[in-house]
Amino acid sequence: MTPIELRRKTLFTLLGWAVALLLSFPLLWMVLTSFKSEAAAIARVPHLFFHPTLESFRVVQEQSNYLRFAWNSIVVSLGSTLLALLFAIPSAYTMAFSPTRRTRGTLLWMLSTKMMPSVGVLVPIYLIFRDTGLLDTRTGLLVVDAVGNLPIVIWMLYTFFKEVPREVLEAGRMDGAGPVREIYNLLLPLSLPGIVSTSLLATILAWNEAFWSLTLTAAKAAPLTAFIASFSSPQGLFYAKLSAASTMAIAPILVLGWVSQRQLVRGLTFGAVK
């Protein structure tokens, strides 16, 4: 490396890291605060060095039973992902391998149902849920999240399925495999990486979904998004506890996000950018 190249690289290193630290600062600060005592957390002059304590994590669990909300989040996000896959796999399979003149239109129509703002259907869904006893149940929220993510899941799977060589499936068909066997024995193993990243994205979206969580659940089925929202009352001014609860709520999904960052672009732009 010539001195000029090195100087250039050093300059970009400084710039890049300055931007990265600035943008992630609120999060880093939050994680740091979660290990502080409540007094240190609201000190007039913020402390950068302090005695770390796990006190806030313990208090959050004891006072508000954090694990119950976490369990709701896990059930709802994993359940909705499985349900969405169950409907999406046959659909994407059909459109990818037996395309007709209407396939493109169907795909765009599916996406357009996602453009419908959730609030537009809030009233009917709320009333249907109230009358069927689904209000404040995990099942109810799980179903709504699954349907909400369905268009995106279908689209993602469709772009991944398109890359599986047709000949392999056709060979299976010649051997007499029906659609179900064809999907189960051939397509799923061949497109496993695509299915995994689709599932990751669907899980992330369901985990972070806030609109339906806030409107359709209360004490019983509330997931973490709704639990954290309860800190918007003056309770939120207990900074160390707010930070501890938030850190626990985002940690698992942050890891999933980092793992899937590459496929995320492809998935969310429906293969338009890869």
Next chain:
Amino acid sequence: MTQHQPVLSGDQIATRPRGRLLLNVPAISVLFLWSIVPLCMTLWFSFRRYNLMEPTRTGFDGWGNYRYLLSDPGLGLAIWNTIFLLASILLITIGLGTLLAILFDQDFFGRGIARVLVLSPFFVMPTVSALLWKNMILHPENGLLAFLMRSVGLKPVDWFAVAPLTSIIVIVSWQWLPFAFLTLLTAVQSLDEERKEAARMDGAGAIAMFRYIIWPHLGRAVAATTMIETIFLLGIFAEIYVTSAGGPGFASTNLSFLIYRYVLMEYDIGGAAVAGLVAVLLANLLAFFLMRSFARNLDA
């Protein structure tokens, strides 16, 4: 399958694809029901007297709910706020995202880790990021910004009272900048090195390079980002719910929050239904234009 057996005769194979199309029926039915049934119900409620607090007062109300909503000073403001939020966030995320993408296209030490840091806000649930900003950064007493302003001798500002909409734009942009950045970065990196080299040989400076080589290549990524962000940002809700609660007055109420106010604060189903129709109409108008430009960018 040990043996190669011709199980199907010729015309059976020909009828097979139709059987396969049936596999698309469950997903289509679910999405059809999801988009049509609630919409019809909303349409029905919009002509009814229906308040959960007054169960005896029911019946056909003609255009009553419509007149009531149109006279609500909150409606115009809510539509304006919805569009203003969307447009500002799109501009900020795509603008800054492009700059960031070009920066991260350069080689530097620890680039992978720095990129992970930049991406992180995208995976944070909206209620966490909104409360984090509201209480720990923007709070007029204990917020970090207040501390910084005090330490240079300025008087801290109550951001959610003075500039509620701007505060929300900052928070949501912070959450969505990573997505725009990552999409644009992927596009920038897929740009052919040789084309850049050729332009450089022709004496293209940094600005000319961006204007004529990089920017035209980003069209697809910009279209896709606009599309996805519009889908998710037309209905911004949680960020408003936990920070300003739509206030002061209606200053930071968008259509989503206006409908929420009607349903869960005033129990007015009829009024909420009309507002819901307005939201659907607005979304469809935008969807019509976006879908057309986005469909051109697909190889479906």
